[in-house]
Amino acid sequence: MAHSEQPADDGIHWPSNGISEVPFRVYTDQVTYDREQECLFQGPTWQYLCLEVELADPGDFVSTTMGEVEVIAVRDTEGTINAFVNRCIHRGNLLCMERQGKAKKFTCMYHGWTYDLEGKLTGVTFERGVKNKGGMAPEFRKDEHALRRLRVAVLGGLVFGTFSDTVPDLETWLGPDVTRGLLRVMNRTPYILGRNSQILPNNWKLYIENVKDTYHASILHLFLTTFKINKLTMPGGVFINADGGSHYSYAKLDYAAETAAYKDAGLRSESELQLQDSSIVDSVDEYGDGVSVQILTIFPGMVLQQVRNTIAVRVIRPRGIGKTELEWIHLGFDGDDEAMTERRLRQGNLIGPAGYVAMEDGFIGGFVQRALHYNDDGAGIVMMGGHEAQSQPFKASEAAIRGFWKHYRALMGQ
Amino acid sequence: MAHSEQPADDGIHWPSNGISEVPFRVYTDQVTYDREQECLFQGPTWQYLCLEVELADPGDFVSTTMGEVEVIAVRDTEGTINAFVNRCIHRGNLLCMERQGKAKKFTCMYHGWTYDLEGKLTGVTFERGVKNKGGMAPEFRKDEHALRRLRVAVLGGLVFGTFSDTVPDLETWLGPDVTRGLLRVMNRTPYILGRNSQILPNNWKLYIENVKDTYHASILHLFLTTFKINKLTMPGGVFINADGGSHYSYAKLDYAAETAAYKDAGLRSESELQLQDSSIVDSVDEYGDGVSVQILTIFPGMVLQQVRNTIAVRVIRPRGIGKTELEWIHLGFDGDDEAMTERRLRQGNLIGPAGYVAMEDGFIGGFVQRALHYNDDGAGIVMMGGHEAQSQPFKASEAAIRGFWKHYRALMGQ
Amino acid sequence: MAHSEQPADDGIHWPSNGISEVPFRVYTDQVTYDREQECLFQGPTWQYLCLEVELADPGDFVSTTMGEVEVIAVRDTEGTINAFVNRCIHRGNLLCMERQGKAKKFTCMYHGWTYDLEGKLTGVTFERGVKNKGGMAPEFRKDEHALRRLRVAVLGGLVFGTFSDTVPDLETWLGPDVTRGLLRVMNRTPYILGRNSQILPNNWKLYIENVKDTYHASILHLFLTTFKINKLTMPGGVFINADGGSHYSYAKLDYAAETAAYKDAGLRSESELQLQDSSIVDSVDEYGDGVSVQILTIFPGMVLQQVRNTIAVRVIRPRGIGKTELEWIHLGFDGDDEAMTERRLRQGNLIGPAGYVAMEDGFIGGFVQRALHYNDDGAGIVMMGGHEAQSQPFKASEAAIRGFWKHYRALMGQ
Amino acid sequence: MASDAQAIRRGVEDLIGAYADCIDEDRLEEWPDLFGDPCRYLVISRSNHEAGMRQGVMYAATRGMLLDRVYTLRHANLFEPHRYRHIVGPIRLKSADGATAIVHSHFMVARIMQGGDTTLFATGRYVDRIDISAEPYRFTERIAVLDSDRIDTLLAIPI
Amino acid sequence: MASDAQAIRRGVEDLIGAYADCIDEDRLEEWPDLFGDPCRYLVISRSNHEAGMRQGVMYAATRGMLLDRVYTLRHANLFEPHRYRHIVGPIRLKSADGATAIVHSHFMVARIMQGGDTTLFATGRYVDRIDISAEPYRFTERIAVLDSDRIDTLLAIPI
Amino acid sequence: MASDAQAIRRGVEDLIGAYADCIDEDRLEEWPDLFGDPCRYLVISRSNHEAGMRQGVMYAATRGMLLDRVYTLRHANLFEPHRYRHIVGPIRLKSADGATAIVHSHFMVARIMQGGDTTLFATGRYVDRIDISAEPYRFTERIAVLDSDRIDTLLAIPI
């Protein structure tokens, strides 16, 4: 129903000064939304498909979406990971309905056409008819048909795909900083602790902006200030890649001092302003570099987070102008002992749909969307830290957001 | 809200070779949907309204829809069946809210305007005001107003209507084959065993194509193969009318042999691969011609089925690009004894929303719709049995589907 | 998501004779709906915001909507009532989420920007950065920014707002008749007995027309005739203001005679055609002028009603082409004794979502909307009482409806 | 003693069950008999109720007013035919002496239109005062506190 | 006597509870055992049922037909994976002699698709004839009367 | 003996009833008292739970963590005001010895926003381990298994 909601274009007018003023209409215009699917999600970007460990063996497959489009990722018999569009060539049926599984080939349930693990059409039921009656028109050659193929790349155990033949290879596209940030977090073999998904009542861009927004954390998230979490945090910084679209921000923490602090706290447990049970923030420096928070985004809609000992991939899936699905894939790593697992699970209270720190991020975009309803003239102001989108050694800045818009405008041709 | 969802036209581009490649966008484009309402459902087609027995006596009426439009069918005092649009002339109120009933006239509840059973405006409340104050503007002449009238025809106890003044009479329009097929099934006075309706999450055309699709049955419907139903079926054929839009397909069965087979089966009831209770397929040759399945469609959206001893009319009602209402009207016939009724009810497990054979047809269209979401470039391939839409003596063919598109393109001017 | 539903304009064609024929498409066209938001609800009209008593003290605020737009009304420290758009200047977040409350200033939860009670931007978090790092671009001057301001006026204890700088002051705009009618009802200090809201499945205009429609009451509302309510009603009249948009109609009643009648009725309580308990219509002439019903409308979407001793403000809030929210604010007045309060509550059964007299008004618009679905060609006839929109001394007329369309066309430029 | 408590609970459950039963199965004529006379039946939104605002959506102070509601529904109001389906959760017996039981229960009400549309129409809590001094038990007061202050289209059938 | 009535009620509640439990927790193989043989299981819309039209959506007259339904669901029908969640209201014990209990109960069924979509799928009333002559109690007849005559997409799992 | 079983069932029903009551009526401060200490409170999707993945949406291992959740909800988290309405179906008493009862129950939770929007927010099953060794009964473990792995907007109030 791609086109069912498509209105006339109202035109998006970017104020002169580039990327530090964002027209509100980008969040409300259907034509813009549809072009994003084409120019961003089906365009020159690398997008998260699944974990490599989900495709451990030949035949292992995952079906998922890139933007709004249904796709399949599968490991073939040579061990190569392939990906293609989940749409049968015959009449367009969804070829694979399972979200995950193991297959020798893909058989369309509707009329039984079959495809190999590279997406090539290998079988057409009754191709030559039944008892020489019927069958496909003679000029039909099944070897001329294959499912629309995606390029695939793997980095740090994460599998990415793109519809583009022209986008550079993944690491080049991400640039050295973001690549380094990704590999830092994904430095062991992950396993999935669990998944959660959230439906956000807002345009997808409001969420990715929120993630890139280093400005709001200490203000919107009362929990942090109320319980003085991170009070021992040391200044961090922001790395933004060359095209502006991807980034990571980080902050260090004096883990030892904090642990000590909580110990003392135990003695004055009458204090209203502390947690009854601080185990949800009882953290260890698992990367040995003192970094307690690293938030990494990959344009347009992926997040890789380390918040203390919670490691998660977040995938942002547009589901209409004012609706977004956010999937949380919580990770542990091979070698975690029970104590570490329990630690990750308790800290899990900080993130996700019920997260003490993440909760506000789940609805704030919906509030913006509501405020813009029939009131989307003008532009928002993104001038914290100036007008540019450079890496910066401080966090009171909206540089990463400006970076997003820089690349967005480039790809959207706005 | 006809226009509320109407986007700009994205253009439907039909591949050169006519009707054996169907552009996927016909299932996703709002402008196409709106034009279908005008060119097909309000155009030169005859559509099912109700059973004649539902309008047994003068004043009996049924209110229903033709496509998206509310209409009324009623038998007048002369015994003629009339049909008109269910919209009051005054301010457009829905004139009749009951789905079925008996009336001497139709009175609009809003301001009490009345209409006779031919749809003529006969009464205007306070037409001349109250105590000579107010009342209708003098030049208003109620005899100049009547409800928009439909043409009506009856065939085999089924009542049809059309908005068109130009479409030929029903039998001519259906052609001799389809007319014969309809009269074969409706050879006695029917009564309604019950109604069921299904909401399909897909464009209406995906369902009517499915019905015309003789290719999928033995593949999609595992039940038939699992339990070797119809294993004694003899080849049937497909009749397609001249314009291509309407058709019927049929297959014969060796009833006697099957019954015998089930008897034997009783002796080896441990076999995993047979029904514990085969009474749901215990059939009799009620038409005496050995035909066990006859599926008949009337363009654009009606189906008349005989599947063994289940007789049903199916009405396909578009409810938006990606939503369709499918109504099942299950029939029995005067003279059925209790054994026959019980037989029809047990075989009822084969069809309808929970039908062992019909179940897959209820969701497969939704899967196509999902696969096409923001992925509707290109065209489906309908080349089974060639490129034409002729009647054929075999079923491994998509000829009936091509017939649909042949007439569709003619009426849509595409 | 203002634009998400916006289709191409189908064009609204008004029949030659002005305002006594209303094209059905005005209720179904998305472009029309969007233009109404701009030309009517954000245009030169005064719209109800709240009761003055809800803003008794400095800092008291109410957040509500004008049409689809979120706005705030607040009394400032000087005692002036201000109103502005509820959208933060920074990134467009909904500034205030509480429906009602008391505030010294408004602080946006997202990044903490603050505004005074006049809507002026007074604080920007980290405006100069943290430890001289980051902060707003130097040329950003917060004193150049304020929330979009509305004009405010108060009449009879009701607070109104407008986006327009050009619309005349409230009383001039309403004209003497409607002003008088409003002040008659709001002649004491009101308090809120309660609120109810209804979602109507129809275009907002179908409801405001219904309110202005003096023609339907005795026909649609069977309750009145069944129980002979108002049988002692004396002819009333209709006052329509100069632009046609606002009006009030009224009717008198012989209260004393009615009370006597119900007393007698007590003696023949076996009668099927009377209420078992007539206390729901047991009324007193609280205005001392014998008027038992006064229905007043203010263009585009406010109603002030006196139905016997039920006093209510109704606010009509468009929520999409085919969806309207109707809020009932039930009023009592200072000085009401318990008997009067109980009387208002019992009479409350006549109005609201479950009202014996109001119930039909809640769904009739939805029936019109349904009848017009894909069937919106042509125009409705509004010729009861002629073609003009003048005040009239009788009620069998649609003059008030014509008045609405007169002003509607003027503002919409149709 | 226990068996009494048991009996009271059962009687209360029967009354509350009969209430939902006669409404959902369209036997509204039985509905007024479940109340004493005078009585208090009030359908009110939680926001009004908690704010101490007494205006409800439906209100009856006597059995006569209940009878009028039923008569009107049958003969003097127009609306599109529909039905409810009540699901009432386990009762909470807040107190009970020989004369009166105070009982709370949660409800969800689905509304089913003649065309088949099914929606979650209302949710909330019944706050009941029940006369248990004699068989059959009757409502002295039943307040249906609606969680939402929004009603879709109209409220014709009592909650 | 009371304790008997109590025991019958408990047994009936257990049977009805076990029914919802085995369906919602995807232990459909236990479902046929809750019925006698022959039996009558019918899912039918209220509009058909009240009009005396016997055509339902799902119908079984023997335990064999119930077993076939489960087998087919598992092995011979295709549909998108989903689950139900039944909420069954308090039972209404309409009558009970030594042999048979007639029991009514209200239900709401939510359907949860593999993708997470949750909808109010069906509402209605169970009209049960239960054989209480011996343990375990079994359904002689269970009619699931659906309030709506519309079904979204399909009905694969029994109601 | 029967009366014991009866008493246990009643005590369990009271605990489960009190749970829904204090949440839906916004008396969250009473909620932690319904658990033992240590305890286990986990809200988790069925897909995670059945796959043996332990990550939930909300998790508490001590009463302190429950108290923190309530305090945070009241003072340290922002969200649009809303309420729940729980309907909990009949309990299934899976086992009970003198110390512990294992109890399952089905739930539907509607969420009502301040503006009135009402949606079917969550459905699922409570899997409870209840300490019945002493009055008042308390949850040793309550796992709210959500049928869907999707949550609309956020989960602030416990299920």
Ligand code: FES
């Ligand atoms: S649609 Fe896939 S085989 Fe026909």
Ligand code: FES
């Ligand atoms: S709309 Fe039918 S009489 Fe007025």
Ligand code: FES
């Ligand atoms: S959006 Fe209001 S302060 Fe940022």
Ligand SMILES: [Fe+3]
């Ligand atoms: Fe955040």
Ligand SMILES: [Fe+3]
């Ligand atoms: Fe089929």
Ligand SMILES: [Fe+3]
């Ligand atoms: Fe009215």
